[in-house]
Amino acid sequence: MKEELMEILEELRPDVDFANETALITNGVLDSFDIVALVGELNDAFDIEIKPNNLVPDNFNSADAMLALIEKLQDE
Amino acid sequence: METSVLCRLNAAVQKYGSKIAFKDNDNTLTFSEFDALTRSIGTYLARLVPAGSPVVVMSGRHTFTPACFLGVVRAGCFYAPMDGDMPVTRLNQILGVIKADFMLVDRAHLDIAQGLDFRGTIVVMEDIIGYPADEALLAQREAGLVCTAPLYVIFTSGSTGVPKGVITSHQSLMTYIDSVSKVLDINDTDIMGNQSPLDYIAAIRDIYFPISRGASTFIIPKNEFAVPTALFETLNREKITALCWSVAGVELPAKLGAFDVLKPEYLKKLCFSGSVMPCKYLKIWQEHLPDVLYVNQYGPTEATASCTYYVVTEKVDDDTVLPIGHPYDNYHVMLLSEDNRPVPDGEIGEICVSGPILALGYYGNAAYTEKAFIQNPLNPNYRELIYRTGDLGRFAEDGNLMFHGRMDRQIKHLGHRIELGEIEEAARKIEGVVDCCSLYNKPKEHLYLFYTGDATSKDIVLNFRKNMPAFMVPRKLVNLDKLPTLPNGKIDMQTLKSYFK
Numbered sequence: 001m002k003e004e005l006m007e008i009l010e011e012l013r014p015d016v017d018f019a020n021e022t023a024l025i026t027n028g029v030l031d032s033f034d035i036v037a038l039v040g041e042l043n044d045a046f047d048i049e050i051k052p053n054n055l056v057p058d059n060f061n062s063a064d065a066m067l068a069l070i071e072k073l074q075d076e
Numbered sequence: 077m078e079t080s081v082l083c084r085l086n087a088a089v090q091k092y093g094s095k096i097a098f099k100d101n102d103n104t105l106t107f108s109e110f111d112a113l114t115r116s117i118g119t120y121l122a123r124l125v126p127a128g129s130p131v132v133v134m135s136g137r138h139t140f141t142p143a144c145f146l147g148v149v150r151a152g153c154f155y156a157p158m159d160g161d162m163p164v165t166r167l168n169q170i171l172g173v174i175k176a177d178f179m180l181v182d183r184a185h186l187d188i189a190q191g192l193d194f195r196g197t198i199v200v201m202e203d204i205i206g207y208p209a210d211e212a213l214l215a216q217r218e219a220g221l222v223c224t225a226p227l228y229v230i231f232t233s234g235s236t237g238v239p240k241g242v243i244t245s246h247q248s249l250m251t252y253i254d255s256v257s258k259v260l261d262i263n264d265t266d267i268m269g270n271q272s273p274l275d276y277i278a279a280i281r282d283i284y285f286p287i288s289r290g291a292s293t294f295i296i297p298k299n300e301f302a303v304p305t306a307l308f309e310t311l312n313r314e315k316i317t318a319l320c321w322s323v324a325g326v327e328l329p330a331k332l333g334a335f336d337v338l339k340p341e342y343l344k345k346l347c348f349s350g351s352v353m354p355c356k357y358l359k360i361w362q363e364h365l366p367d368v369l370y371v372n373q374y375g376p377t378e379a380t381a382s383c384t385y386y387v388v389t390e391k392v393d394d395d396t397v398l399p400i401g402h403p404y405d406n407y408h409v410m411l412l413s414e415d416n417r418p419v420p421d422g423e424i425g426e427i428c429v430s431g432p433i434l435a436l437g438y439y440g441n442a443a444y445t446e447k448a449f450i451q452n453p454l455n456p457n458y459r460e461l462i463y464r465t466g467d468l469g470r471f472a473e474d475g476n477l478m479f480h481g482r483m484d485r486q487i488k489h490l491g492h493r494i495e496l497g498e499i500e501e502a503a504r505k506i507e508g509v510v511d512c513c514s515l516y517n518k519p520k521e522h523l524y525l526f527y528t529g530d531a532t533s534k535d536i537v538l539n540f541r542k543n544m545p546a547f548m549v550p551r552k553l554v555n556l557d558k559l560p561t562l563p564n565g566k567i568d569m570q571t572l573k574s575y576f577k
Contacts, residue, residue: 014538025302025303028298028299031298031299031302033546035332056305056306
């Protein structure tokens, strides 16, 4: 799953080091338009539904945080 | 009589001294504090800079930036705002057009400023806060302003690969602000929530409604737009009553489901502009906030960001097409055919606009200016300039103007105006790109680049990220052996569109 996520992130923003970034939202690395695009792609790719309450910096600040969110939503 | 926006600022300070003019997460400026800042900055600059000169302003998303703009005006000069987050290449292009001798920056942008192709003087705003105002000097500079003098130069995409600087006069700005204030009924009880970058044309309402109408403006931190519930919480905490946002900004919270969690409780007025509003998102706003005044605004930077407006009185459906409506007060709108004749009633023509809101042209580019701002071909009797927008329109039977797209390859993407030709110019400069064509998949909001050559898509995106604003980076790249062509040798864009998915 992580590989697929990394591929999506890499295609979205090849200029960002997703393996090591831990403040993607807090530091404004990803902007609001990146988030809109990303939410759509993650919903499709992992068959989940990311809700507005999930859209907080803690869930998107790093690739690992996103992975945890995806796993949590898949379990629901 | 108002000779400049300074007349308005002076009057607002008299009337609203201790009221909040601008606020952000860290600072609050009352009208008096704001005015004092403009006088310090104005005095300092007036001692250095000749009246009537351009001053570049590169300052962040905070309350002091509008004070920098008006400080430049107090010095009898005009400002050219730049977004310091843009790539250095882009900033250098803007500097190459404006050729200013002075740049005003906040300390956070000093390093960037020092790394640019700029040989003039850099002034740091924080260093001159509290600089003693010289009232005689300021009065002298203010007296030298006439309402047709330039107020600012704002840069927009140019198809040749160099951004164009649109020059707006004091008179144009004041005319637009008065007209739009009337439609939205902006007054001193309003609190604006600023979304637009401050260097961008859409921010002029957030900057000049306080100065003109006694409203207050809260500058919303940029990253809150990525967290829609935080955005709405901020609108509620700051008791925001009016928003003038790009369509892209209005779509965001609806797209991300923010209304499922909470809604802006104090909002009374929402004006959106910049591109065609997809009504499936407006519908969500209307369902949750039925009493808000919704206004669809249309117009180019060259006519002070505006032209016509439509007050949405009906409940919209997913497939509703909103009119762009009627001209604002002091705007004259007409439709011309390709051979410069009036178009018959109900037919499509190019939207042309005239009136005191016309820009003074493109900075340092007489050739472009003369092409876009022309003598009204229907008027042989006296000088009457019109601006050809390049947009197509049609008057419906009820008198409302309807929008029918572009005549050329200009698009609106994420709230920004982009010439596809400029994307192609930038791509051709990249090593490994031989030929290319850029197209826009509007329903998906994907900017495509089709190209030949052995560059990888990563090479190209990295190059764009380095040299171009983020909204101009292609999202989908397609490498082809050969670009399909029509019998006349031109690129076959219809075939390329079959790659959209």
